[in-house]
Amino acid sequence: MAANASVIAGVGVEPFVGRSDRSVEDLARAALGRALTDAGVDLDDVDLFVFGSRFEHPSLGQRTLLPLCATGVTILNTENACASGTSALEIATAYVGAGMADVAVAVGAEHPSDLGSSIPLPAFDRLARVGITHPVRYALEAAKYCAEHGVDSDTLAGVPVKNRAHAAKNPVARFQQPVTTEEVLGSPLIAFPYTRLHCCANADGAGAAVITTEAVARDRGAEPIRIRALVSGSGGRYDRRIERPMVQSLAEAAYEQAGIGPEDVDVAEVYDAFAILEVLNTERLGFAAPGTAASRIAAGEFTLGSARRTVTNSGGGLIGRGHPLGATGLAQLAEIVDQLRGRADGHQVDGASVGVVQTMGGNVRDLEANAGSVMVLSR
């Protein structure tokens, strides 16, 4: 659905770290404060809070807002796997678009260092019971891609090399050091073709965004970022060949809604929980033909400073930034807003005027994805 009336007035990210001594509520409040300051909006102006998290205890929003004495208005909490933060943003955008809220804040926060090194999988998950965890599942997807397209699996290392190089220039990213192809291929094997560095790591962190009308944003002195398209969906069953992948469908609909094509996109956040996802999503977003993205990424395309559009994951992506599940969608959004406002110091894409945010999440194993969205933004 179109959400033309809603704009992004401000964003904020509390830097992602491997392990934070602060509580998830504290991280959420910090991101919330940053976004409100960015938008020039007072806490008391907010009439809707939407929180997104994957593994936090229910009612994260209420617990976060309690010490701020900011309850009384509508507080919603949403869970949609790794797309939880983006789903919170979608709900906030829809409320403002429908006139049900004037100033909405979406907050995503997660403290997964409490969970251990890998995300927990439920007892009813038959694949998890035999060891087929998410990295293994996506390693199979990578192996299938390489077999189908005759791609050398070593080229997948181009994804972490690019994203870690970008993350090293992004102060909110967990990983501040770049890595080489040799380091990627030489790090401990998880499931062929993945080593540890092909997979995103957990991080503790939070992100937030203020969504309001253009009139309110301008009144507060915030530069509004227009939501040209926001299309969301869920994946189909994965017990047959997927004829039309979810991300491709969402991207086509989003481009049509925005009246642009993929060639018009300057900068994009492409969901990259595992290297193959960035490769597939780059193709499904129309930035590369099927079977070509891995080689093109490895050859240095889509990288900051590359002469050709599009730069992908200029902020480091999930692989470079770390992945505090519910916070990721809002960190993706914040990166694109910073790019479009020309303030992504050290990792700015020159002249960026059109940006895309693509998020997805999955944990129901027989589905292609639990949820996904594609957003087109511009000044």
Next chain:
Amino acid sequence: MSPSGVIAGGSRCSQCGEIRLPAVERCPACRSTEIVACEVDGAGRILAVSKVQTPPRDGESWLAVMADVAGGVRVVGLGRPPIAVGDEVMLVADEDGVPVFARSGGPNGG
């Protein structure tokens, strides 16, 4: 064990014959709700193989596989070595509801 080489828990549409695994209550192909439970023939072809180091099984690496089996049904399961992309496989076991495949023929011998 599944000595008959079939995977339990599937469904077949009485109207159009579409087979799905796990079972559906409504056919995604023709929208019929006349569905009967069925077993799915585990004979098929390997699309992808991954040697898994983490988590290990009994301290050793092991093989995860993706295969297309009878009726175009795509499954993820375990593989018994030697097994490679393109191999014709059959179902040789069931481990806690997850199919286990072994080579029955194909480009890499059988």
